[in-house]
Amino acid sequence: MNQFNTVIIGGGPAGLGLAYPLHSAGQKVAVVEENKWGGTCPNRGCDPKKVLLGAVEAQVKSDQLVGRGLNQTPQINWPQLMKFKQTFTDPVSDNSRAGLVSAGIEVFDGHASFVDEHTLSVGEQTITADRFVIATGQRPGRLNVPGDEYLLTSTDFLSLPTMPAKIAFIGGGYIAFELAAIAAVAGAEVHIIHHNERPLKQFAQAAVAELMNQLEAKGVQFDLNVETQSIKREADQTVIQAPNYELTVDQAFVTSGRVANADTLNLAAIGVEADRHGIVVNDHLQTAQPNIYAMGDVVAKRIPKLTPVSGFEAAYLSQELVESGAAIHYPEIPTVVFGMPRLAQVGISWQTAQEQSDKYRSQVSDMTNWFTYKHLNEPLAKAWMVVDKQTDQIVGATVISNEAETLVNYLTQIINTGQTMKQVKEQVFLYPTEASDLEYLG
C-alpha cells in the first residue's frame, strides 16, 4: 500500500510546489508533514508578517502626510490586526492538506525519519519509495545560554495577543529588523541586541546604516557588540545579561538565525551529509545518496533561503525527477528586508563594486527629493547602482525606500535579461512611478 515513486518530506512551499507536477506527470506521490500544512511562509513567516506590516505601513504613510492633507495618524489596534491576520493563517493548513488529497496525492501526518534509503518511518507507519525529496525547511535557532527557554521566537511574535510595552530581539538579521519595525510602530519600546557591529551583514553597509537611522527615528534602539550570556525571568519580565550589559523587557525574542531541519531525519542511517547550513547537495539537488534529493530552506546554499527560491527548486526538480537533464542554474535572486522603510538588493554587491572599481562603475542616487518619493513626504529614498564598465549592463543594485522592492523587482528583470543603461533609457514607463525613475539611475 505505502509504496510510492516519490515521497516528499515537508509540506511547505517547496514540498507542495513539487508534489502537484510530479503527480500530474503520472507518478505515485506522497507528502509527509509533521506540523502545519503549507509550511513556514503562509503559517508563521512571510504572509502573516506582511498582513501585520500592511497596517503598520498604512500608519507610517499616513503619518508622513499629517499636516499635508491628513489631520491625524491612525493608531494600530493590535488585537483587531491579529484577528485580521488569522483570517489568512487559520485556513492555510486544512486547505493545503485538502488540496493534496483532492488531487489524489497521498498525505501522511507525522514526523518522518529514515530507516534506510528506501524506507521512511512516520509515527507507527512505514513508507517505501523509489525516491525521497527532503523539503523540511528550517526552524528558529536557539542561543543555547542559561535561561534560553525564556526566549520567544518569530512564530510567537506573529501570534502575540497583545503587544508588550517593551521587547527585545536578540540577533540583528532579516527577522529582527522586520518585526522590530512592526512592534515599534505598534507602540512598543524595541531593542535589537546584536553581537557585533554589523547587523544585516548581507547588505551594503551604507544602506544598513541608513535603515538603522530610520528605525532609530521610529524608536528602535540598537544595542551592538552585546554577547548575551544568560537570560532570567523575574516578576513577569525577561532579563537579558551580558558583560557590562543588562536589559529588562516584557518579552525577548531569539532572532539569531534559523537552523535546518536536517538533524531530526536520521540521515546517518542513509549516508546523507549535512553541515551547519543544511543538507549538502550537488548541482542537481541530489544528496550523496543517489535516490535522495533535497530542496528549499533545508539545503546548504549561499543564495538567500526564500519562498520563491524554494518554488524555483521545486520547479527544477519537477523536470529533473521525470527526465534527468541539466544542472540547476539560478537567476539573480533579489532579496528584501520588509522594514520601514524597505531595504532591497540584487546582483553584484556594492562592496564588490568598490573593491573592483576597474570593472564596475558605481553610482549613489539620493532620490529623497525626487517627485516619486517627495509627494508622499518619504523621509528617505536612495539607490546604489552597479554597472559593468565594459558592457554598460546594470549588474547590481541596492535600494532603500518605502517602495524599494518594486524598483528592485524591475532591476532584477533588467539584470537577468542583460539590459544596458542605454536599453533601459529607450523604454517608456508609466509616469509618475518608480519605473519612470529608472532612466536616471546608473
Ligand SMILES: Cc1cc2nc3c(=O)[nH]c(=O)nc-3n(C[C@H](O)[C@H](O)[C@H](O)COP(=O)(O)OP(=O)(O)OC[C@H]3O[C@@H](n4cnc5c(N)ncnc54)[C@H](O)[C@@H]3O)c2cc1C
Ligand atoms: C518570520 C519569517 C518571515 C519570512 N519572510 C519571508 C519573506 O517575506 N519572503 C520570503 O521569500 N521568505 C520569507 N521567509 C522564508 C520562507 O518562509 C521560507 O524560505 C520558505 O517557507 C521555505 O519553504 P520550504 O518549503 O523550503 O520550508 P518550510 O516552509 O519551512 O516547510 C518545511 C515543512 O517541513 C516540515 N517538516 C520539517 N521536518 C519534518 C519531518 N521530519 N517530518 C515531516 N515534516 C517535517 C515542517 O513542519 C514544514 O511545514 C520568512 C521566514 C520567516 C521565519
Ligand SMILES: NC(=O)c1ccc[n+]([C@@H]2O[C@H](COP(=O)([O-])OP(=O)(O)OC[C@H]3O[C@@H](n4cnc5c(N)ncnc54)[C@H](O)[C@@H]3O)[C@@H](O)[C@H]2O)c1
Ligand atoms: N524578507 C525576507 O525575505 C525574509 C524575512 C525574514 C526571514 N527570512 C529568511 O529567514 C532567514 C533567517 O532570518 P534571521 O533573521 O533569523 O537570521 P539571519 O541569519 O538573517 O540573522 C541572524 C543575525 O543574528 C546574529 N547573531 C547570531 N548569533 C547571535 C547572538 N548570540 N547574539 C546576537 N546576534 C547574533 C547573526 O550575526 C545574524 O546577523 C533569513 O536568512 C531569510 O532566509 C527572509
